[in-house]
Amino acid sequence: xxxxxxxxxxxxxxxxxxxxxxxxxxxxxxxxxxxxxxxxxxxxxxxxxxxxxxxxxxxxxxxxxxxxxxxxxxxxxxxxxxxxxxxxxxxxxxxxxxxxxxxxxxxxxxxxxxxxxxxxxxxxxxxxxxxxxxxxxxxxxxxxxxxxxxxxxxxxxxxxxxxxxxx
Amino acid sequence: xxxxxxxxxxxxxxxxxxxxxxxxxxxxxxxxxxxxxxxxxxxxxxxxxxxxxxxxxxxxxxxxxxxxxxxxxxxxxxxxxxxxxxxxxxxxxxxxxxxxxxxxxxxxxxxxxxxxxxxxxxxxxxxxxxxxxxxxxxxxxxxxxxxxxxxxxxxxxxxxxxxxxxxxxxxxxxxxxxxxxxxxxxxxxxxxxxxxxxxxxxxxxxxxxxxxxxxxxxxxxxxxxxxxxxxxxxxxxxxxxxxxxxxxxxxxxxxxxxxxxxxxxxxxxxxxxxxxxxxxxxxxxxxxxxxxxxxxxxxxxxxxxxxxxxxxxxxxxxxxxxxxxxxxxxxxxxxxxxxxxxxxxxxxxxxxxxxxxxxxxxxxxxxxxxxxxxxxxxxxxxxxxxxxxxxxxxxxxxxxxxxxxxxxxxxxxxxxxxxxxxxxxxxxxxxxxxxxxxxxxxxxxxxxxxxxxxxxxxxxxxxxxxxxxxxxxxxxxxxxxxxxxxxxxxxxxxxxxxxxxxxxxxxxxxxxxxxxxxxxxxxxxxxxxxxxxxxxxxxxxxxxxxxxxxxxxxx
Numbered sequence: 001x002x003x004x005x006x007x008x009x010x011x012x013x014x015x016x017x018x019x020x021x022x023x024x025x026x027x028x029x030x031x032x033x034x035x036x037x038x039x040x041x042x043x044x045x046x047x048x049x050x051x052x053x054x055x056x057x058x059x060x061x062x063x064x065x066x067x068x069x070x071x072x073x074x075x076x077x078x079x080x081x082x083x084x085x086x087x088x089x090x091x092x093x094x095x096x097x098x099x100x101x102x103x104x105x106x107x108x109x110x111x112x113x114x115x116x117x118x119x120x121x122x123x124x125x126x127x128x129x130x131x132x133x134x135x136x137x138x139x140x141x142x143x144x145x146x147x148x149x150x151x152x153x154x155x156x157x158x159x160x161x162x163x164x165x166x167x
Numbered sequence: 168x169x170x171x172x173x174x175x176x177x178x179x180x181x182x183x184x185x186x187x188x189x190x191x192x193x194x195x196x197x198x199x200x201x202x203x204x205x206x207x208x209x210x211x212x213x214x215x216x217x218x219x220x221x222x223x224x225x226x227x228x229x230x231x232x233x234x235x236x237x238x239x240x241x242x243x244x245x246x247x248x249x250x251x252x253x254x255x256x257x258x259x260x261x262x263x264x265x266x267x268x269x270x271x272x273x274x275x276x277x278x279x280x281x282x283x284x285x286x287x288x289x290x291x292x293x294x295x296x297x298x299x300x301x302x303x304x305x306x307x308x309x310x311x312x313x314x315x316x317x318x319x320x321x322x323x324x325x326x327x328x329x330x331x332x333x334x335x336x337x338x339x340x341x342x343x344x345x346x347x348x349x350x351x352x353x354x355x356x357x358x359x360x361x362x363x364x365x366x367x368x369x370x371x372x373x374x375x376x377x378x379x380x381x382x383x384x385x386x387x388x389x390x391x392x393x394x395x396x397x398x399x400x401x402x403x404x405x406x407x408x409x410x411x412x413x414x415x416x417x418x419x420x421x422x423x424x425x426x427x428x429x430x431x432x433x434x435x436x437x438x439x440x441x442x443x444x445x446x447x448x449x450x451x452x453x454x455x456x457x458x459x460x461x462x463x464x465x466x467x468x469x470x471x472x473x474x475x476x477x478x479x480x481x482x483x484x485x486x487x488x489x490x491x492x493x494x495x496x497x498x499x500x501x502x503x504x505x506x507x508x509x510x511x512x513x514x515x516x517x518x519x520x521x522x523x524x525x526x527x528x529x530x531x532x533x534x535x536x537x538x539x540x541x542x543x544x545x546x547x548x549x550x551x552x553x554x555x556x557x558x559x560x561x562x563x564x565x566x567x568x569x570x571x572x573x574x575x576x577x578x579x580x581x582x583x584x585x586x587x588x589x590x591x592x593x594x595x596x597x598x599x600x601x602x603x604x605x606x607x608x609x610x611x612x613x614x615x616x617x618x619x620x621x622x623x624x625x626x627x628x629x630x631x632x633x634x635x636x637x638x639x640x641x642x643x644x645x646x647x648x649x650x651x652x653x654x655x656x657x658x659x660x661x662x663x664x665x666x667x668x669x670x671x672x673x674x675x676x677x678x679x680x681x682x683x684x685x686x687x688x689x690x691x692x693x694x695x696x697x698x699x700x701x702x703x704x705x706x707x708x709x710x711x712x713x714x715x716x717x718x719x720x721x722x
Contacts, residue, residue, distance in 0.1 A: 027467035028450055032409070059468075066469040066626075067450030069409055085371035086566060086602040087528035089616055123453065123620065124371035126411065127190045128528035128602075129225030129535055140190050 009037055013045060017052040024055055027063055031070055040071040073111050076118040080104065080161065081135040085124030088132040092146035096132055097121065099146075103156065105164055117162070136161060170286040170538075171222060171232060171278065171295050172239045179215035180257050181232040181295065185381045186413050187225035187374070187535070192247070196229045199247035203254050214257055220382020222295045223283065224276060226534035232295070233257050241283075242274040249274070281551040282533045287514065289522045290498045291538045294382040299417050302424035305385040311430050313504040314389050317396060318438040326397040327353060330500065332508030334520030339365055339456075339493035340568065340597045341673070342519070342586040348490065351480040352398040355488040360400040362391055363484065365461055365493045366407040366414070369453040370569025371620070373600030375524040376494035378536055380407070380414035383498070384421035388444065390497030392431065393504065395442050398490050403444040404465055409451060419446055453570075453624035457672050458491045460626065471628045472672035493598065495524055515541030519585035529566070529602035530556045539584070546580035549603055556605040564604045564688070568597030570617045570624075571677030573684025574610065593684035595677075610689040611696055615643035617681035625675065632675030635666035639682065646696040653697060660686065 016033045020026035030053065034045050041064050050057040064070045082088075082097045097108055097119070106113045109120050127133045130142035136159045145151045157163070182188075182197045200216050222230040227243030233256055245253065255267035278284070288294070298304040305311075317326055331346025352360060364387065368376040379387060391403050407415050422444055425431040433441045452470050454460050458479050460470035465484060483489020499521065503511045512520045519541040525548065528534045532554030539548060549555070549565055556562055564574040573594035575582070582588045586596050604613070618640040627633045642659050645651035663679035663686075670676045686693060 023467075025465065025467040028464065029448065029467075032448065032450065062469055063467070067452050069451035084616075084620075086569070086600070086616070087372050087534070089371075089613075090529040090602060090604055090608055094616070122410070123369070123623075124373075124410070126186055126374040126377050128372055128374060128526065129187045129228065130190050131528065131534075133190070142190055 009045075010048065012037055013048055014052060017049065022053050024053060027053065027055065027060065028067070031060075031064055035070060040074050042074075071111070075111075076113045076116055078117045078137055078160075079113075080117065080119045080137075081122045082108075082119065083123075083125045083127070083131070083133045083135075084121045085128065085131075087124075087128035091131045093132040096134065096144060096146050096152075099152070100134070100156075100161070103161060103164060134159075169278070170283050170288050170291075171241065173234055173296055177215065177234065178213060178236075178257055178259070179217055179234045180253060181217050181219040181222070181234065183220070183222040183228060183230040183295070184218040184299070185221040185225075185378055186411075187221065187378075188228035188230055189413070191225075191228035191244070193229035195247045196231065196245055196250065199250035200231075200253060203250040207251075207254065214254065217298055218300070219296060220294045220299050221291075221378040221536055223286070223537070224533055224535040226528075226532075227276060230276075235259050239278065241276040241278055242271055243276045245271075245274050280533075281547075282535070282537065282554070285543075285547065285552055286538050287522050287540050288538050289502050289511075289514075290379065290386075290495055290524055291382075291536070292502060293386065294379065297383055297385075299382050299384060300420055302385060302421065302428055305383070305421075309505075310385040310501075311389050313501045314392050314396075314430065315436045317393055317504060318436050318440055323353060323397045323399060326393060326504070329504060329508045330397070333499075333503045333511035334508075334515075335496065335499055335503065335511065336519065336586065337492060338495035338499070338523065338598065340571065340595065342596060345492065345496055348480060348492070349394065349397050351478075352400075352488045352490040355481060359402070359487045360398055361484045361487055361489045362395045362398065362400045362403040363461070363465065363479075363489055363491045364391055364403070364405040364497055365456065365458065365491055366405055366411075366418075367449050367456040367461060368411075368494070368598060369408060369456045369624075370571075370598050370600045372526060372528055372566070372602040373569060373598045374526045375536060375599045377411050377414050378526075379494050379498050379524075380411065380418050384418045385425065386498045386501060387418075387494055388421060388425055388431070390500035391444060392435070392442055393500050394490060394492065394497060396440050398488075400490065401441050401443070403442060404447050404484075405444065406447045406449060406455070406461055406465055408449045408455075415446065415448060422446065452626070453620075454626045454672070454674050457674055460672070461491070462489065469626070471626045472674070474671060495599070516583060516585045518587050523584065523596070523599060525584075525599045525601045527553050527601050527603070530562075530605035530608070531603040532557050541585050542583040544581050544583055545575065548584065548601065549580065553603060556603065558605075560606050562603055563606050563608060564610070566594075566602040566604060566613070566681075567600065568595035568677075568680070569600050570620045571595060571673065571680055572597045573680045574604070574613065574688065575684075576688040579688075593680065593687050595680070609647075610685040610692045611643060611646040614682045614685045615640060615647050618643055618678070621674070621678040625678075629669075629671035629675060631666050631669040632671065632678060635662060635670070635675070636678050638662055639666065639679065643682070646693055649696050650698050651693075651696055656693060656697070659693075 050060040104117045134141045233240045252267040255263040293308045297308045335345040336342040455464045455470035460472045464470040479489045524538045621636045
């Protein structure tokens with residue numbers, strides 16, 4: 001991060017905290033907004049939040065590490081999320097997750113992924129009527145044909161998910 | 168009033184703009200309709216194109232309802248190319264109406280189908296009718312009329328009496344009598360009170376509350392305001408899960424509009440009553456649906472449950488008496504006050520009054536949202552309304568209550584849907600998710616699926632839940648991978664009992680339910696998964712690991 005963007009980020013962070021009047025009950029909201037700025041919650045930003053909100057760092061880190069949606073490591077360039085909600089599960093989501101793991105050469109829920117892609121699970125996207133669903137870089141793929149291998153692969157191709165290099 | 172049919176049918180096209188239809192291309196269709204209208208300004212005059220909330224049959228999205236004096240026609244899975252046809256079909260007198268309607272015929276959905284016909288909309292009465300982003304449209308549909316009347320005519324006690332008379336019970340899952348809870352909060356020693364709406368709908372397969380928030384947020388706000396008046400609160404919070412961005416956006420907009428119109432704020436409707444409501448967004452923790460965890464999360468802390476008593480009704484947010492109800496409970500209140508508690512109590516069964524919204528999904532032909540009177544047999548909901556399993560095979564089980572509930576076997580489908588009946592089957596009402604499972608779904612695999620969920624979501628505060636769910640998941644692995652021993656079956660049951668009896672909060676106490684209910688109704692599947700050949704029913708089902716994949720689910 002260059003000096004100017006770093007100071008700009010620090011300034012906007014201070015702004016975020018000020019907007020909430022440094023009320024300690026706004027911590028989760030503040031962390032959401034910090035994550036929006038950086039894409040994740042870098043350690044220096046957590047320290048900054050603790051100082052500005054006059055909270056122990058342990059409290060800030062404790063909250064940041066408790067909630068699943070807060071990321072403590074920088075995200076990969078591309079991300080894929082597979083819904084493992086019950087409706088998707090009944091329609092073959094676990095098989096789909098395995099297929100994506102193989103295809104991307106990553107482990108499910110390993111934030112580091114393969115360096116470029118990471119695959120995570122989500123518990124329910126609420127798109128149960130379109131099950132099974134996958135989100136690729138923010139785009140929702142619906143009603144994926146888990147049973148029809150060829151069709152599934154070509155839909156995943158179209159969504160920009162790379163095939164393993166050896167195949 | 169039949170579902171989805173407006174009282175005053177003016178010529179209009181209602182497009183579902185809730186998440187389900189959006190994910191199926193609803194926005195593109197709405198844009199195409201507007202473009203087509205603008206291109207054909209003269210002919211389309213007098214025709215309203217209105218974005219609305221959930222039109223129920225989410226699996227056939229995007230949905231469009233076409234209203235006219237002759238009634239309502241519903242179309243599903245409409246591609247944007249049909250925009251011009253929809254416009255023409257909506258203009259009854261247009262020259263191309265007949266042609267357009269013929270072109271749309273394959274997309275037509277029959278409103279006389281049981282899925283629609285058997286619904287009894289109360290909470291959802293204006294869902295799909297009203298534009299969720301317009302408070303004026305909400306006013307036109309009667310929003311805030313009851314708040315106005317209550318403030319002018321009723322004492323807080325009269326309001327609570329009416330709610331008690333309705334027999335309404337908490338729709339979040341536990342089913343605590345709402346009127347009793349309101350009384351408990353109201354009768355605490357003098358001092359500040361708070362109302363909290365639990366919109367942290369975390370059960371996978373449940374999307375009722377999201378649909379209410381996305382479709383008719385003013386109904387929730389009105390219900391909360393009436394509750395706040397009834398218990399003497401002047402401050403409220405809605406705690407919404409972060410996974411529902413559209414619901415959050417619409418709720419925030421609705422609150423802003425309500426403040427601007429003076430239905431929230433100081434001296435509402437020229438009364439002494441004041442109320443401020445804030446939105447709090449979660450950050451992905453299922454346990455925050457538990458009320459004491461939710462309260463801590465609102466206060467910016469880790470959402471970890473604490474022992475009760477004291478109950479939040481006695482000591483909640485910042486130590487003040489706090490009323491917590493979920494979205495559906497609050498949203499039932501305006502209709503109860505309008506029609507009277509007795510009217511509401513006349514629907515449903517002795518112990519479970521009124522209606523309940525369910526989200527139907529899984530191996531079922533019609534996926535979507537249904538609101539039905541309590542006491543309707545599960546079979547009617549799943550087979551008649553839901554249309555059964557898509558390939559025509561038999562229903563194997565219905566999962567209710569999410570990770571805290573259980574699987575109800577096909578032979579028990581004639582059970583009426585009410586709190587007590589579902590409990591007696593080893594499941595629970597839960598918040599209303601209903602996932603249908605066909606013959607291809609293996610029950611030990613389902614049990615492990617939920618146990619993994621609980622492992623992931625355990626907050627870690629108490630050992631039985633933190634360590635017990637991990638041990639249970641590992642035991643279930645053995646069954647799924649066909650390497651379990653007879654003793655594992657005993658261990659599984661014993662550990663389930665321990666986790667249930669000794670966990671601190673509802674999440675841990677209910678985590679064994681999916682295992683216990685599948686053990687109760689599908690024990691043979693666990694026995695067939697034992698390693699010892701003598702216990703194997705068909706010899707080939709002992710093949711290690713292969714079973715899961717060949718039947719369409721991964722081990």
